[in-house]
Amino acid sequence: MQLKPLPMEAILPERIISEDAGWPVSAFESRMEGFLGGVSPWHWHRPAQFLRVLEGSVAVDIPGSRLVLEPGQGCFLNGSALHRLERLGERARILVVVFDPALVAGSDAGPLYAQYVQPLLQSRTLVRIPLTGEAPWHADALERISKTVDIVRCQDFGWELDARHQLTEAWMALVRAWGTSIRQGGRIIREQRVRAMLSYVRQHLTEPMRLEEMSAAAGISPRECTRCFRDVLGISAVEHVTLLRVRAAARMLEEGSESLGRVGEAAGFSSSSYFGKVFRQLTGHTPRDYRKAARRAAVPEEGGADDADPAG
Numbered sequence: 001m002q003l004k005p006l007p008m009e010a011i012l013p014e015r016i017i018s019e020d021a022g023w024p025v026s027a028f029e030s031r032m033e034g035f036l037g038g039v040s041p042w043h044w045h046r047p048a049q050f051l052r053v054l055e056g057s058v059a060v061d062i063p064g065s066r067l068v069l070e071p072g073q074g075c076f077l078n079g080s081a082l083h084r085l086e087r088l089g090e091r092a093r094i095l096v097v098v099f100d101p102a103l104v105a106g107s108d109a110g111p112l113y114a115q116y117v118q119p120l121l122q123s124r125t126l127v128r129i130p131l132t133g134e135a136p137w138h139a140d141a142l143e144r145i146s147k148t149v150d151i152v153r154c155q156d157f158g159w160e161l162d163a164r165h166q167l168t169e170a171w172m173a174l175v176r177a178w179g180t181s182i183r184q185g186g187r188i189i190r191e192q193r194v195r196a197m198l199s200y201v202r203q204h205l206t207e208p209m210r211l212e213e214m215s216a217a218a219g220i221s222p223r224e225c226t227r228c229f230r231d232v233l234g235i236s237a238v239e240h241v242t243l244l245r246v247r248a249a250a251r252m253l254e255e256g257s258e259s260l261g262r263v264g265e266a267a268g269f270s271s272s273s274y275f276g277k278v279f280r281q282l283t284g285h286t287p288r289d290y291r292k293a294a295r296r297a298a299v300p301e302e303g304g305a306d307d308a309d310p311a312g
Helices: 111-121 136-154 159-177 179-203 211-218 222-233 237-255 260-266 272-283 287-298
Strands: 025-030 048-055 058-062 065-069 074-077 084-087 093-099 128-131
Touching (some): 025 159, 093 136, 111 159, 159 179, 179 211, 179 222, 179 237, 222 237
Antiparallel strands (some): 025 093, 048 074, 058 065
């Protein structure tokens, strides 16, 4: 008996995205014949995936949960979601669209990606989203899956733009339907990142500090660092560091007797002139005037309550 070699997708199913970096989409129809026993092994891939069942019943498993899809139904699988597919019966036919979600936003380094793509990709709860027809928007999303496969198969002039349009509409249907969960999940992640960067800032406040170093503390890019500070704190990372340094300098001016230049240096400012400029901008006083005012406030006024005769 001669054994028939299994297709590559049956051995390494995570390698189903197009290897053409210029077109990060793979869209096709499958009868699941390449899966041994009708079951794909547990696998994951960084791109996201839409799936629609045309014939038969198909189970889409994620750890601890099974979703059974009937003809006309489908689902969304988030990027890097651990999953497997199982054909429940003799035959099954499905449509599969695997794609890099950055295609929706144009790139993975811009405001559209940060607002509409990244929060869904990073959601820990929206690993698999059923498209079973229970919500009005399901039908439109399912139709977008079918259209994308047809467009990629025919490859008429401009097919790349047409396919991108279909995927963008399907993606936005997800974002609109799950907006609250996506925003909450995205905010939790951003807050965690900001906390990691705030901890780094406190530990290195008196040292020269760059965005690259701050962002590395949270494992993100400098661009994402800036977005996180804006979204969570409402100020930039640089503004936050400057406020902390001015606050530290003000405390030293109130409590110590070091020279103004030493205070600025100890607070992390690169020069005395820059320290004086920034301090005045944020407090309305020069460091010298601030120290004088603090010392005057610490000395009790003559005839004040401290000098009153206890006997009246």
